[in-house]
Amino acid sequence: MKIDKEILDHPTHAQHKLKLEYTEIPFNCNGCKEAGIGLKYKCKQCEFDLHKVCAVASPVITHPFYKKCEFRFYHRPPGTVSRICDACREDILGFVYHCKRCDFDLHPCCANLPQVLYDGEHNLYLCLKLLSSCHRCGGKGPGWSYRSECKNYNLHLSCVKELLVESWQAMYLNVDKNKARDIQSRIPSLKGTLQNHHRGRSGGNVSKCCQMAVGAVRVIVSAILGDPTAIIAAVVGSFISK
Missing domain, CATH: 3.30.60 (Wheat Germ Agglutinin (Isolectin 2); domain 1)
Known part of the structure; x- marks a missing residue:
């Protein structure tokens, strides 16, 4: 079993050592410049953070x-x-x-995204190309996506980021409050998109698909942010429900 190093030297921050820690608050990774959550390596003297996968990246x-x-x-x-x-x-x-x-x-x-994610009820499979429409944007544009096992539910990684990652950055990283409110107002549109996508179907089918959307978004976001664990997925879920 591989054991994570608690203390790490990193060439991009040679002046101080980095310590492995766990956070439930999103952060900006000083390595890839993307948002993160969960396990990270941190310099407390400089407030320097690295995703775990960035800090110990294979050459x-x-x-x-x-x-x-x-x-x-x-x-x-x-x-x-x-x-x-x-x-x-x-x-x-x-x-x-x-x-x-x-x-x-x-x-x-x-x-490092997992090829398969489990949202508690369904498997979601990472796909290079979409064969069916994304349930957020309605398109089949470029970029990876996660697809449900039944092949009826798809989400672009880019669409999940657009809906949620910017929102967390606005809430937790002191982005302009007006921008935060604007982004927050767009989050429920995922449910609206699903309802429009299934217009004409029974209410039960729409409800079931919307419930799948919440579970899918929760685990996909936790994976995108660098920690595809059940604990982090639950934390993500609490943010989504706010």
């Missing part, structure tokens, strides 16, 4: 979606052009896994 990885690729870990995006994560379609601003041969890029947390 080279492969991924089942890109069988010909070899992803190398970089502290900064390589090259001079701006780069976008091929998983979540968000900008790459810090730590990244990059395949030089194929020019693919992945955030560390995206690269």
Whole structure:
């Protein structure tokens, strides 16, 4: 069994050691510049935080979606052009896994997303491409998604981030309060989107699908933020219900 190091030296913060700790409050990772929750390595002198997956990233990885690729870990995006994560379609601003041969890029947390998530009742499977419409945006655009076992429920990673990650940053990272209220007002639209998607069906089917949406969003967000555990999924659920 692999045991996590409690204290860590990291080349991007050589002046102090980092300590492993657990948080239920979202934070900004100083490595990949993405939001996080759960286990992190923290410097208490400098308020410097790293996702666990960013702090102990492997130098080279492969991924089942890109069988010909070899992803190398970089502290900064390589090259001079701006780069976008091929998983979540968000900008790459810090730590990244990059395949030089194929020019693919992945955030560390995206690269480590589980192939299967369990929301307490259903399995959700990570997919490279959508064959059915996303239940948030209604499209089949690029970027990874999670799909239910019945193949009737799909969510883009990018759509989940749009609905929730920005909201948490606004609530917990001192973003402008007007922006926070604006983002908060958009969160219930997931349920509205589902109801519109199932217009004409019985109320029971709509209710069941909306319940699946809450469970799916909860576990997907916890995975995107770097800690796909049952404990963190429950914490995420409490935020969603506020």
